[in-house]
Amino acid sequence: MVIEIIDILPKVSATNVEYTYSNSTLALKDVNLSIMKGELVAIMGKNGAGKTTLIRTFNGLIKPSKGNVLIDGKNTSSQTIAELSKKVGIIFQNPMHQLFSNTIEEEIKFSLKNLDLSEEEIQTRTDNILKNFNLEKYRKRSPLSLSGGETKKLAIATIFCRNPDILVFDEPTLGQDAREIVFFTNLIKEEMDKGKTIVIVTHNIEFAMQHVPRTILMADGGIIADGPTRSVLNKEFLADKTSLILPQITQFNRALQEIGIQCPPNINSRNEMIMFLKKHLKSMGIKTKEEA
Amino acid sequence: MSLEFLEAFKFLKKDTFLHNLDPRSKLLFSIIISISALLFDEIVPLFLILLNLIPIIASGRLIKKWLKSVRGLTFLFIIIIILNTFFYDFSHAISMILRITIMVSAFSIFFLTVDPNDLALSLISMRVPYEYAFSFSLAFRFVPTIAREAQNIQDAQQSRGYEMQTSGIINQIKNLFPLLVPLIICSIKRAFNVAEALESRAFGSQKERTFLYTIKFSIKDWIFTIYLLLFLMLAIYVSFNFSLMPEWLMWSLPV
Numbered sequence: 001m002v003i004e005i006i007d008i009l010p011k012v013s014a015t016n017v018e019y020t021y022s023n024s025t026l027a028l029k030d031v032n033l034s035i036m037k038g039e040l041v042a043i044m045g046k047n048g049a050g051k052t053t054l055i056r057t058f059n060g061l062i063k064p065s066k067g068n069v070l071i072d073g074k075n076t077s078s079q080t081i082a083e084l085s086k087k088v089g090i091i092f093q094n095p096m097h098q099l100f101s102n103t104i105e106e107e108i109k110f111s112l113k114n115l116d117l118s119e120e121e122i123q124t125r126t127d128n129i130l131k132n133f134n135l136e137k138y139r140k141r142s143p144l145s146l147s148g149g150e151t152k153k154l155a156i157a158t159i160f161c162r163n164p165d166i167l168v169f170d171e172p173t174l175g176q177d178a179r180e181i182v183f184f185t186n187l188i189k190e191e192m193d194k195g196k197t198i199v200i201v202t203h204n205i206e207f208a209m210q211h212v213p214r215t216i217l218m219a220d221g222g223i224i225a226d227g228p229t230r231s232v233l234n235k236e237f238l239a240d241k242t243s244l245i246l247p248q249i250t251q252f253n254r255a256l257q258e259i260g261i262q263c264p265p266n267i268n269s270r271n272e273m274i275m276f277l278k279k280h281l282k283s284m285g286i287k288t289k290e291e292a
Numbered sequence: 293m294s295l296e297f298l299e300a301f302k303f304l305k306k307d308t309f310l311h312n313l314d315p316r317s318k319l320l321f322s323i324i325i326s327i328s329a330l331l332f333d334e335i336v337p338l339f340l341i342l343l344n345l346i347p348i349i350a351s352g353r354l355i356k357k358w359l360k361s362v363r364g365l366t367f368l369f370i371i372i373i374i375l376n377t378f379f380y381d382f383s384h385a386i387s388m389i390l391r392i393t394i395m396v397s398a399f400s401i402f403f404l405t406v407d408p409n410d411l412a413l414s415l416i417s418m419r420v421p422y423e424y425a426f427s428f429s430l431a432f433r434f435v436p437t438i439a440r441e442a443q444n445i446q447d448a449q450q451s452r453g454y455e456m457q458t459s460g461i462i463n464q465i466k467n468l469f470p471l472l473v474p475l476i477i478c479s480i481k482r483a484f485n486v487a488e489a490l491e492s493r494a495f496g497s498q499k500e501r502t503f504l505y506t507i508k509f510s511i512k513d514w515i516f517t518i519y520l521l522l523f524l525m526l527a528i529y530v531s532f533n534f535s536l537m538p539e540w541l542m543w544s545l546p547v
Binding site for chain 1: 473
């Protein structure tokens with residue numbers, strides 16, 4: 001019974017949240033949101049919109065000046081950061097901000113030692129995470145000797161090994177090459193299959209369009225749109241307000257309309273666009289290479 | 293140790309008597325106050341020096357920031373109390389805490405009220421070569437960045453369950469490593485990046501420079517400087533003739 005109630009409760013919920021920094025900057029104003037178990041959500045908006053401030057309220061790094069943030073139905077203001085970090089794992093933008101150990105293995109163990117686990121359990125979890133992240137061969141190397149992409153991977157591993165229910169990423173694709181983004185995407189998929197709740201703060205519109213079903217748009221500390229990614233990111237006035245560029249597929253769609261090709265506005269993916277173009281060319285009597 | 297004390301070194305632009313003083317007179321202020329603090333080992337004169345700072349801090353509307361910076365030094369105070377009580381006595385420990393508070397306050401007033409650009413100009417006017425003056429002002433300008441970075445590091449470590457406030461001095465010292473190591477590494481990396489960026493913009497190619505703004509010693513700077521020199525003379529006189537001073541000045545705690 002208890003399990004059922006927990007599943008109905010939102011994993012993360014914020015009601016009328018406000019936060020003012022010590023220099024009187026109002027960083028969050030009247031933020032209301034609810035994220036259910038197993039959801040994958042992107043938070044987007046221009047720099048200074050309040051995205052990072054918002055995610056910092058999830059594990060109690062920031063306690064709201066007004067309103068409440070609840071994790072699994074419990075108010076964050078009545079819990080310590082250490083307690084909350086067992087449930088919410090935040091992976092920060094700059095991995096260099098957390099690496100200090102002599103070896104990569106010790107870096108992982110540092111995260112686990114804060115969990116009251118037995119020595120055997122710590123070793124097992126360390127071995128598993130190093131294997132899953134292809135970092136096993138670097139086990140005894142200094143974290144500072146890794147490349148940019150591998151450092152980011154290690155920073156993610158230091159949070160994943162703690163196995164929190166809610167994973168929050170701050171700009172995970174920033175400075176990552178294509179292969180690293182694919183690795184990250186697969187990682188997200190695996191965690192989604194395990195029923196994890198994932199929140200991603202990103203400026204990468206194409207990544208959100210392709211992989212994230214729900215997007216929350218922020219501007220000036222407040223939420224200005226919350227809904228399916230495709231409909232949120234295709235609205236030009238919202239894109240203007242948040243300094244986002246419309247997704248390439250939407251831009252292409254508009255370009256086709258400008259030259260007189262009536263492309264349905266609900267085309268949102270590469271495959272849908274290819275299908276439409278094939279149909280259009282066929283109607284004009286032009287055969288594609290594969291048809292010929 | 294809380295990283296809040298770094299807040300005390302962030303320049304904040306305000307229009308107050310203290311902010312409008314010439315950087316050189318403020319540098320003199322920090323040096324004279326620090327020398328005065330070093331002249332005494334007794335609680336009462338040190339307390340009087342600290343008391344003398346309060347109206348100056350208030351004139352710059354900096355009381356809140358100052359209190360925050362002093363609160364951030366709690367961990368250092370604990371170490372001072374333990375070591376000094378162990379090797380000397382508790383009274384000496386309190387004197388040392390007052391001395392540290394005075395010196396930190398004096399320099400925090402300087403950093404809080406001097407614009408980094410004015411600092412470089414004042415050093416140049418004191419015949420410090422431009423390269424050194426620029427490096428010093430650059431280091432000064434990075435204080436807020438380092439403070440912000442320190443906060444980010446603390447947040448990142450806390451997100452992996454790291455607890456800062458654990459009991460025991462040894463644990464507290466050990467606890468600093470996850471913060472200090474990334475902070476030092478990031479600072480060194482940034483220093484290299486800045487050096488490369490400067491060199492790629494031909495830094496140092498012109499030996500003779502002209503400046504858009506210049507700084508000038510005004511009447512209030514002269515008045516403030518005279519006050520400081522009188523204060524230093526008084527402190528030296530009292531210190532050298534301490535045995536002749538009233539007894540209440542030599543008061544110490546009975547423990």
